[in-house]
Amino acid sequence: MSEEEAYRTVSATLEQERIIPFKTDELEVVRSAEKCVNCGLCLNHCPVVRAVGVDRFSGPRSIAVELSRSPPDFWSTADKVYLCTSCGTCREVCPFNVNMPDIVNMVRARIFKQRPDLVPRGLRAVRETIAKYSLAFEPWEDPNEKTESRDARLQAAGLPFIKDRTVKGAEVLFYPGCQAEERAQEVKEAAKFILNYFGVDFTLLEEMSCCGLPSRLIGDDETSRSLAARLREKVNLLGVKKIVTTCAGCTSNLSDMSVRDNWGVPVYHLIEFLAEEIGLERLSEAFTEGSRAGEVLTTIHDPCHLIRHTSRQISDHVIAVLNLIPNVTVVPSGVADSCCGGGGMVGYHSRDVADAVVAYNLGPISATKANRLVAPCPLCTAQIERNLFNTGSDIQVDDLAVFIAQRLPQER
Ligand code: SF4
Numbered sequence: 297m298s299e300e301e302a303y304r305t306v307s308a309t310l311e312q313e314r315i316i317p318f319k320t321d322e323l324e325v326v327r328s329a330e331k332c333v334n335c336g337l338c339l340n341h342c343p344v345v346r347a348v349g350v351d352r353f354s355g356p357r358s359i360a361v362e363l364s365r366s367p368p369d370f371w372s373t374a375d376k377v378y379l380c381t382s383c384g385t386c387r388e389v390c391p392f393n394v395n396m397p398d399i400v401n402m403v404r405a406r407i408f409k410q411r412p413d414l415v416p417r418g419l420r421a422v423r424e425t426i427a428k429y430s431l432a433f434e435p436w437e438d439p440n441e442k443t444e445s446r447d448a449r450l451q452a453a454g455l456p457f458i459k460d461r462t463v464k465g466a467e468v469l470f471y472p473g474c475q476a477e478e479r480a481q482e483v484k485e486a487a488k489f490i491l492n493y494f495g496v497d498f499t500l501l502e503e504m505s506c507c508g509l510p511s512r513l514i515g516d517d518e519t520s521r522s523l524a525a526r527l528r529e530k531v532n533l534l535g536v537k538k539i540v541t542t543c544a545g546c547t548s549n550l551s552d553m554s555v556r557d558n559w560g561v562p563v564y565h566l567i568e569f570l571a572e573e574i575g576l577e578r579l580s581e582a583f584t585e586g587s588r589a590g591e592v593l594t595t596i597h598d599p600c601h602l603i604r605h606t607s608r609q610i611s612d613h614v615i616a617v618l619n620l621i622p623n624v625t626v627v628p629s630g631v632a633d634s635c636c637g638g639g640g641m642v643g644y645h646s647r648d649v650a651d652a653v654v655a656y657n658l659g660p661i662s663a664t665k666a667n668r669l670v671a672p673c674p675l676c677t678a679q680i681e682r683n684l685f686n687t688g689s690d691i692q693v694d695d696l697a698v699f700i701a702q703r704l705p706q707e708r
Pocket residue numbers: 331332333334335336337338339356357360386389390391392393394
């Protein structure tokens with residue numbers, strides 16, 4: 297009997313008593329919570345606690361402590377787990393590696409199954425969108441309007457349109473993610489332009505579908521797993537060898553899925569792909585050949601889903617690539633790795649909390665006197681851009697793919 301079959305048999309036996317047994321990966325998460333010694337280090341580093349105080353969000357320590365009681369009442373933490381941005385800072389500083397982002401996801405999954413009435417309304421609305429469209433954002437009703445919006449964004453960014461293509465047997469699947477597919481379309485186009493420029497043999501999906509991360513964060517594990525399985529099927533059918541994406545959340549989620557379910561296909565963020573597969577030498581040649589943009593003083597934001605959930609090295613890649621571009625000077629803000637509040641789906645039900653988190657970053661960003669901020673993720677870009685704009689700042693915020701594409705020659 298497989299592990300999955302054994303789980304289903306035990307679940308059926310316990311169903312009448314409304315007991316849901318732990319899966320193997322959930323047991324690991326529970327054991328992680330049990331390692332907490334209540335030292336409070338995580339509390340001092342949590343960006344949500346810093347932003348809204350312990351009265352509104354009592355923080356990672358209290359979640360770990362409540363769950364280490366036996367037996368844990370998962371929904372007793374419902375008022376806390378939805379305010380966690382999944383930034384992973386607490387896991388980074390915890391001396392016992394208590395894995396708070398996974399704990400929060402597991403508790404959200406339990407609440408979703410056992411007490412769906414406690415799931416915030418904003419998250420239930422996203423769930424309905426995903427159930428209907430297999431995308432985290434409602435698609436454009438009129439395809440012509442989507443095209444018009446794309447063209448307007450491309451014109452504003454000064455980038456050309458590269459025709460979409462779906463090719464079986466291509467080397468790379470470029471996966472833009474829901475945000476760049478339906479909203480920040482210039483990011484998708486910028487990445488296509490960059491891949492095309494370097495002669496990468498790439499394909500898109502015939503039809504975009506979500507990677508499953510939003511469903512996982514809502515607690516809807518079943519949908520998350522089925523979306524991941526559907527994507528895997530598409531990847532297998534296309535026969536690609538690598539996946540490249542421009543979204544921090546998609547990068548970390550697809551990397552996890554690929555390892556967990558043995559996809560046998562490595563996942564790269566675009567900046568990793570450029571630094572590791574195209575190489576700094578080729579990039580440097582391309583930038584010096586015909587950089588089209590003037591002088592710019594830029595600062596950086598490092599998305600939590602890249603540096604804490606995937607690899608810190610990605611941050612080094614961003615700096616290394618930006619340093620190759622003529623006329624670009626990078627200035628540190630001191631808060632590049634501080635959560636922007638855009639993660640964990642917090643903004644979908646508690647926008648004030650998400651915005652309070654990023655408020656901490658805005659002063660130091662402005663103090664750099666940079667005229668540009670770049671972030672390798674369209675979600676972080678949108679969150680920082682909106683909040684900087686609201687302070688009256690004239691710093692322009694760009695997704696990294698757009699920033700790079702604008703500095704490559706138009707033609708090869
Ligand atoms: S840092 Fe780790 S051990 Fe200390 S309170 Fe937080 S979760 Fe518990």
